[in-house]
Amino acid sequence: MWPDTRVIDLFGIGIPILQSPMAGSSGHEMAAAVSEAGGLGSLPCASRSMEQIRMDIGAVRSRTSKPFNLNFFCHEFNAYDETTEQTWLDNFAPYCDELGVSPELAASGSNLAPFGEEHCQLVEKLSPAVVSFHFGLPAADLVARVKSTGCVVISTANTVEEAVWLAERGCDAIIAQGTEAGGHRGMFLSQTVTEQAGTMALVPQIVDAVQVPVIAAGGIADGRGIAAAFALGASGVQIGTAYLRTGQSLANEMYRARLAAGTDEATVLTNVFSGRAARGFATRLTQDLGPIADTPMAFPMGYGVLAPFKASAEAAGSVEFSSFLAGQAVGLGREGDAGDLTRQLADEAQVQFARLSGR
């Protein structure tokens, strides 16, 4: 039924579709729905406390006995310095009056925590089927402990060099994230988005460079994209944006309105939201300060600066300061149930496989 079953076998799932962990936009309901349908649901843990993660896992397990993925960030804070912060804050000064934001409210900050000892203990205790990391990998001893728990470990590469680096450090599969992808770039060795490849070019080159199975991400939102990913040599796909309009999405109404109207030209890669490059809807803010600022706020502290402006603008009905993340295939998205969508995507892929062979 699937031309390559390496990801299906590795994760113990029926449909080789991973739901992207989307911090703030997806939670336990989406993860449970996708996993129960046969895909691999994901719980984004970077913005959640230990207690919240435990509750999320419990909620998923109450709805399905099937495998799911816990996603963690492994960023570092080493790029932070006061001069950069002040320069960045100054950029927002002109908006204070307009949006009624007190300057003292615009302050760096974030609730995004990197994977550490506490997370590792939680993983050891609750042993999810899969643990995915973003922005590289945590320290080698932490990776070893996660793997010895029996978890499958995966991470994201934006370049062939990153894929080889991850495979050498024990990743059981590699997510090859093309530039089409919504959300944060996983980049950790590559320095600039301008040199990173689209999915069509990236996937086969990573497939050729590593022995582990490759999961294609970026620009995939229907059965055509899934079939294309398998044609390129991928053993599975990761899909995010296409799930953002489902009933299980946490996207608010303003976000959903942008998704529903999204075109191929609607998004940009920008670092003005968080401090790191992410693909999201172009706004007045990405236009004014970016889309790629030369001296952005250190990730993830940019979110703290943005928060009061986003809140004030959205309260006034404007999305021009909203960090609504989405990929370039947003125009192919649809409403419905996340579990139904997972099954539909699988069925559509089968139709394409049959069509390509002339059956």
Place this chain on the structure above:
Amino acid sequence: MWPDTRVIDLFGIGIPILQSPMAGSSGHEMAAAVSEAGGLGSLPCASRSMEQIRMDIGAVRSRTSKPFNLNFFCHEFNAYDETTEQTWLDNFAPYCDELGVSPELAASGSNLAPFGEEHCQLVEKLSPAVVSFHFGLPAADLVARVKSTGCVVISTANTVEEAVWLAERGCDAIIAQGTEAGGHRGMFLSQTVTEQAGTMALVPQIVDAVQVPVIAAGGIADGRGIAAAFALGASGVQIGTAYLRTGQSLANEMYRARLAAGTDEATVLTNVFSGRAARGFATRLTQDLGPIADTPMAFPMGYGVLAPFKASAEAAGSVEFSSFLAGQAVGLGREGDAGDLTRQLADEAQVQFARLSGR
């Protein structure tokens, strides 16, 4: 044998692979080899005089009776002004001493002519099977004359909006050029490359938006990419970079060395070579002045400024001022005969179609 035969039928060819017209890097030998093998060879005419185009066509016809494509640019010069030119020339002043270039040699100029009356008369007289345009379309009366000659007319879209525009104006097929593609972006309505989509996201959205067949371009260099393009709904592919290392390529040894060493991260979209955005190998020049300069030289006059620096640097063994164009799948290229490569690519695609269906 092919899951979609619309491009095969439209062009009257056996293999739905269009060889990209690569001005300066491909000529009549490559066009003849690809057409004779069953694909659609292309003659880049923008940099050729009327007499040269006539000779090229004669040379192709002496080697094959099969269809081929004449490619023309339809750029305008309206962005040119003296202040922009002087600002651009000033950027190169620091390199004059280093490279031994007299400042007066650095002057705007180009031999790239847009499609006009003389070209149209030549097309009417010699009636090639296919005429492709880049940067939109020429004036409506010229398009009508080309079509009434019996030529199939195609052009390149970088966005869904551009594809719809081209289809409404009579294009018989649309080349959907993802950001992975080497060479100049066809963009003519879209203003910035940062909002343009990769092949994986672009092709299905254009397929959904137009009735005419779609030819996928960008990141396609082997049978996997071809099969992926058909999965996305394309009826054919356009391939350029993969032909640059063949025996029929006009690329010089320094260019070929960069191609042979090319990785997924080797290229950037830059406007510092010609004045318009094109994908090519990153160099000291793209780093210093770009890759996307805010106020580039007006296209195509940037080539004239660059020429003496490129010549001087290459004579000294450096490629840091060379405008070597290539796409993000350069790492998948190979040496050999252009006709053999065309047949190999077709065979590889068939292997993928069979693999995807589980045969």
